[in-house]
Amino acid sequence: MTDPTLMVDLARLDFAWITTMHILYPPLTIGLAVFLFFAELRWLNTRDEGWYRLTRFFERLFVINFGAGVATGVTMEMAFGILFGPFSQAAGPFFGNILGYETITAFMYEAGFIGLMIFGWGKIGPKMHLFATFNVAFSSILSAFWIMVANSWMQTPTGVHLERGLFLVDDWTAAIxxxxxLTAFPHMLVASLEIGLFFVAGVSAWMVYRNRQGPLFLRTLTASLMALVIVAPLQIAIGDSLGRSVARHDPAALAAMEGHWHTYRADGSPNTNWNVVAWPDPDQGTNAFEIGIPHVLSLLEDHRWTSVVPGLDRFAPEDRPPVVIPFYSFRIMVATGFALFFIALWALVLKWRGRFSVAALQQRPWFLRLVILSALLPFIAVWTGWWTREVARQPWLIHGLMRTSEGVSQMSIPAEILWFIGFFLFDLIVWLGTWYFFGKVVRHGPEEGEAPRNDAPGMPLGTLPKPESDAETSPTFIRPTA
Incomplete structure (x- = not known):
């Protein structure tokens, strides 16, 4: 039983589920690895045992997330050959080599140091351990580099030519x-830092809110939110650059993201709006309704008050991407990005006014609850950003060179469904297990043991410094109720 359209749709749905679940883990791995390096560096510089305990605590969360990322990553690489065999074969001369580089230069590199980072405490010197942590962070970034090279090449395939059904590389520099x-990798890298920092902030806010070692976790809450004052607006700026790059190299994708059907000159005349809300109607080639703002689309696309804005009417119907998903997922991503920025800005105002102590924050439970919730928002932003990126490229698997229908494996519908059920259950079990162990680690809290003392120059290791005030640790201090 074979229905070509249904076969393509099932393959796309299956791979969409696999990538949606997998992309939860690598950005957090990168963000947490970078945070662990700076937390451990803080410990070495101050010899404050509190930073040692915080580093070990968040390292346990990192290990759980890292394992989930490896498991779902293996599943995704399997899915390339199972669901998209013709694509894997045709793009192998470039795509396969890039994934090979990722394995050799990043994954194996990371494997050489992650054991030292996890099990090396007290067995190797603190400086060597810091070096191992740095290399885990660096190799995770290098892994993202190669993965984004492969995916970005599917968006703008340069440096290759098609010969006998294979994409042969003419210029590796141009292809890589x-x-x-050039803009997608920085966008993903900063998104990873944002996810890691908000994850740390959310966990820390929970501990402060529950009055569980509040003075200790105030350190990571403060450090992460103050770093986000820089990272969050930087992400917005890089996202703007990426949008302009999409407008230049794939105007059909940009038109789908904006629900923009008709080419016009953005001079303020009727129907020259950026659509805040709309309901695209692909059958009619227009929006059933829309609420827009004049000139903003031109300003967003090329930073000019008036310009020619290509619409979907410039492309043949069979070359137009779907509109509803890119339109709304793009807006959710942007709204989430600005919300995260304003949360960081609120934290900066509280810090500037001297209201960022445990006692002061517990008198503002809504702020702490908002920060706890914010730990989930970057994942929503990455999800919707990835959906925008991948769906807006359709109907192309390799933009302009290979359609999705040409790259799908030829298999029966029952086989497609069977693979979908298998991948669905596996990724769901990994996701549930990840959150179960996250919760277990957070409930347990940091370990009470002392930091290792070998090769530890500088001030002696001791207990936590005295809290800012007795009120913060007094047994009579009552946590605010939910």
Missing amino acids: FNPNF
């Missing part, structure tokens, strides 16, 4: 540093 990669 393709136009989409």
Whole structure:
């Protein structure tokens, strides 16, 4: 039983589920690894045992997330060959090599140091351990580099030519540093830092809110939110650059993201709006309704008050991407990004006014609850950003060179469904297990043991410094109720 359209749709749905679940873990791995390096560096510089305990605590969360990322990553690489065999074969000369580089230069590199980072406490010197932590962070970034090279090349395939059904590489530099990669990789890298920092902030806010070692976790709450004052607006700026790159190299994708059907000159005349809300109607080639703002689309696309804005009417119907998903997922991503920025800005105001102590924050439970919730928002932003990126590229698997229908494996519908059920259950079990162990680690809290003393120059290791005030640790201090 074979229905070509249904076969393509099932393959896309299956791979969409796999990538949606997998992309939860690598960005957090990168963000947490970078945070662990700076937390451990803080411990070495101050010899304050509190930073040692915080580093060990968040390292346990890192290990759980890292394992989930490896498991779902293996599943995704399997899915390339199972669901998209013709694509894997045709793009192998470039795509396969890039994934091979990722394995050799990043994954194996990371494997060489992650054991030292996890099990090396007290067995190797603190400086060597810091070096191992740095290399885990660096190798995780290097892994993201190669993965984004491969995916960005599918968006803007440069440096290759098609010969006998294979995409042969003419210029490796042009293929690797393709136009989409130059902004997409920084965008994903900063998103990873944002996820890691908000994850740390959310866990820390929970501990402060529950009055569980509040003075200790105030350190990571403060450090992460103050770093986000820089990271969050930086992400917005890089996202703007990525949007302009999409407008230059894939105007059909940009038109789908904006629900923009008709080419016009953005001069303020009727129907020259950026659509805040709309309901696209692909059958009619227009929006059933829309609420827009004049000139904003031109300003967003090329930072000019008036310009020619290509619409979907410039492309043949069979070359137009779906509109509803990119339109709304793009807006959710942008709204989430600005919300995260304003949360960081609120924290900065509280810090500037001297209201960022445990006692003061517990008198503002809504702020703490908001920060706890914010730990989930970056994942929503990454999800919706990835959906925008991948769906807006359709109907192309390799933009302009290979359609999705040409790259799908030929298998029966029952086989497609069976693979979908298998992948669905596996990724769901990994996700549930990840959150179960996250909760277990957070409930347990940091370990009470002392930091290792070998090769530890500087001030002696001791207990936590005295809290800012007795009120913060007094047994009579009552946590605010939910």
